[in-house]
Amino acid sequence: MPGKNDVGREGLLAATEKLLRTIPPARVTIPRVAREANVTPSLVYYHFGSRDALLLAVVDRVTVHDHREPPKGDPATALAAHIAQTVKLVRRAPYMNRLMIDELAQAEPDETRDRVRHMNLELIDFYRTLLKADGGKQLVEADPFYLFVAVLGASDFLSSAGPLIQGLLPKNTDMDKLADGYQAFLVKLLMHGMMKSAAD
Amino acid sequence: MPGKNDVGREGLLAATEKLLRTIPPARVTIPRVAREANVTPSLVYYHFGSRDALLLAVVDRVTVHDHREPPKGDPATALAAHIAQTVKLVRRAPYMNRLMIDELAQAEPDETRDRVRHMNLELIDFYRTLLKADGGKQLVEADPFYLFVAVLGASDFLSSAGPLIQGLLPKNTDMDKLADGYQAFLVKLLMHGMMKSAAD
Numbered sequence: 001m002p003g004k005n006d007v008g009r010e011g012l013l014a015a016t017e018k019l020l021r022t023i024p025p026a027r028v029t030i031p032r033v034a035r036e037a038n039v040t041p042s043l044v045y046y047h048f049g050s051r052d053a054l055l056l057a058v059v060d061r062v063t064v065h066d067h068r069e070p071p072k073g074d075p076a077t078a079l080a081a082h083i084a085q086t087v088k089l090v091r092r093a094p095y096m097n098r099l100m101i102d103e104l105a106q107a108e109p110d111e112t113r114d115r116v117r118h119m120n121l122e123l124i125d126f127y128r129t130l131l132k133a134d135g136g137k138q139l140v141e142a143d144p145f146y147l148f149v150a151v152l153g154a155s156d157f158l159s160s161a162g163p164l165i166q167g168l169l170p171k172n173t174d175m176d177k178l179a180d181g182y183q184a185f186l187v188k189l190l191m192h193g194m195m196k197s198a199a200d
Numbered sequence: 201m202p203g204k205n206d207v208g209r210e211g212l213l214a215a216t217e218k219l220l221r222t223i224p225p226a227r228v229t230i231p232r233v234a235r236e237a238n239v240t241p242s243l244v245y246y247h248f249g250s251r252d253a254l255l256l257a258v259v260d261r262v263t264v265h266d267h268r269e270p271p272k273g274d275p276a277t278a279l280a281a282h283i284a285q286t287v288k289l290v291r292r293a294p295y296m297n298r299l300m301i302d303e304l305a306q307a308e309p310d311e312t313r314d315r316v317r318h319m320n321l322e323l324i325d326f327y328r329t330l331l332k333a334d335g336g337k338q339l340v341e342a343d344p345f346y347l348f349v350a351v352l353g354a355s356d357f358l359s360s361a362g363p364l365i366q367g368l369l370p371k372n373t374d375m376d377k378l379a380d381g382y383q384a385f386l387v388k389l390l391m392h393g394m395m396k397s398a399a400d
Contacts, residue, residue: 101364117367124368140392146385149365153357154350164301165349167317168324185346192340193393 007037009047016058017093025099030054052112055099059116062093075134080191082126086155087183094159097152124148139194151190158182207237209247216258217293225299230254252312255299259316262293275334280391282326286355287383294359297352324348339394351390358382 007015015037019028030051034041048054072078090097100116127144158165158179169178207215215237219228230251234241248254272278290297300316327344358365358379369378 097361101361113367116364120364120368142389143381143385145368146382147389149358149361149382150354150386150389153361154354156357157353158349161297161301161349161353164316164320167313168320168345181343182346182349185343186350189342189347189350189393190389191393192397193389193391197392197397 007039007043012037012039012044012047012054013058013061016054017062020058020093020095020099023095025055025095028055056112056115059096059100059119062089062096074138075130076138076191076195079130079139079194080187082130083151083155083187083190084183086151087158087179087186090155090159091179091183094162097156098160120148123152136196138196140196142194147194154186154190207239207243212237212239212244212247212254213258213261216254217262220258220293220295220299223295225255225295228255256312256315258293259296259300259319262289262296274338275330276338276391276395279330279339279394280387282330283351283355283387283390284383286351287358287379287386290355290359291379291383294362297356298360320348323352336396338396340396342394347394354386354390 012033016028016033019032019036023032030041030044033054034044037044044054048057100120124144127142127147131139131142131144131147166173166175212233216228216233219232219236223232230244231241233254234244237244244254248257300320324344327342327347331339331342331344331347366373366375
């Protein structure tokens with residue numbers, strides 16, 4: 001067993017990410033992270049300087065997407081893969097979007113806010129590039145910003161609405177299976193919605 | 201100008217709903233509502249008994265939907281109207297879903313929680329009835345629960361992700377116009393996704 005404070009930056013990020021999967025962001029504080037990683041709070045401060053900086057580093061780590069690269073191959077296939085990836089990512093870090101929204105979007109310093117803003121603008125650019133690459137061949141016309149909102153919103157809700165969702169399901173529901181089913185449904189629904197049909 | 205405490209139950213509900221449109225639910229407290237309505241907090245307690253009961257009464261008031269009645273006429277048309285209605289409703293009360301999720305879903309007493317649960321189960325039943333009425337003629341097969349999550353999630357995000365969304369847009373963006381555009385986009389996307397195409 002590693003000794004106290006024998007944990008590096010990566011270990012602290014992993015501990016924070018683990019907490020963000022299970023408890024609401026507001027309760028993920030530096031003392032709570034320190035306890036999870038079995039280190040002193042001062043070590044967390046030493047590595048990150050502030051709670052905002054720690055949370056931002058976790059968001060950065062989790063959201064290293066493929067979408068930062070221009071889409072390769074068939075744009076419709078790339079869009080389907082991206083939607084599946086978004087649902088998967090949200091499941092991996094269910095409180096991440098809420099964290100960005102409720103805390104980081106209003107965080108000081110401006111550097112943090114700008115970073116979150118930039119990450120989301122990159123995502124909108126990904127949609128724009130993809131729609132342009134298709135050029136109306138397979139995909140219907142769409143505003144990249146609206147597409148971003150719809151995909152992220154629909155992906156996010158199953159996780160972020162957790163307490164509400166769970167109350168609607170039988171007690172013994174297998175949530176992993178449910179999430180797999182939702183992922184498949186959403187990819188199908190949105191791709192069917194975005195693909196031109198014979199009638200278009 | 202009406203005198204202090206010259207406000208009834210309806211006036212208090214209207215004041216609470218107005219606050220929920222502009223400030224996060226956590227800040228909508230009984231003293232804040234009393235100040236908004238220009239009454240004493242004790243009058244709010246007199247009418248509602250507790251903050252939970254007040255918030256639930258507002259949710260009840262806002263979510264008196266058409267969907268409680270069985271869909272009339274063409275199921276596909278009813279679905280399109282319902283999606284448009286959901287986006288509109290979320291705009292009218294942007295913090296309402298978050299309120300249900302973050303607070304009421306975990307609220308005591310159980311009566312409140314059961315009421316929220318029931319309202320959402322009714323909504324899922326609406327989708328089930330509608331899909332059954334169509335019988336696979338115009339609409340693709342879909343799990344009513346997944347459809348509920350996707351419609352609500354995509355509708356909710358433009359409002360509930362407010363601080364994040366606003367940071368991504370130019371400062372002088374007309375948010376009403378943007379929301380109108382999103383509503384039209386979402387109805388088109390989801391209906392295209394749900395309608396059978398020639399290829400199905």
